[in-house]
Amino acid sequence: MKDVVREIVNKHHNDPASLISILQEIQTEEGHLSEETIYEIAEALDISESKIYGVATFYTQFKFKKPGLHQIKICQGTACHVKGSNPLLDVLKSNLKIEPGDTTSDGNVSLERVACLGCCALAPVMVLDDEIHGKMTQDSTSEMLSSLKEKKSKEEDRD
């Protein structure tokens, strides 16, 4: 069993009633809930994996795929939709070659669709790694993606 799983489960006294807290804490540590992690939690709490999936899939906060190094969230709320978030989503999808909920094959970028981010005056809005980008256009979206590619190639040159 991974140390992080053991520590968190022990902290909650192997109590199945603490399942959601356990899942949240492990996801905070690991970025997502892998199949292996779900198996280990099931063993430790003596409950079935399907019960854990049943609980975890009910909440949108839980991720089962490893997130990318960078995360782009695009708001799909009404104000952003009216201000043209769909064409921006198309730019993201065609450029990254992934659908929302996925990560690029190089592990660099994850794409997610989210509900209103509460800053509708800035619509259409995206979030890149927790930084809000408002009044996005197709050009500024392409620039954002180019800067991520540049950052990645600089990091690769350094390695």
Ligand code: FES
């Ligand atoms: S609808 Fe996008 S921030 Fe509110």
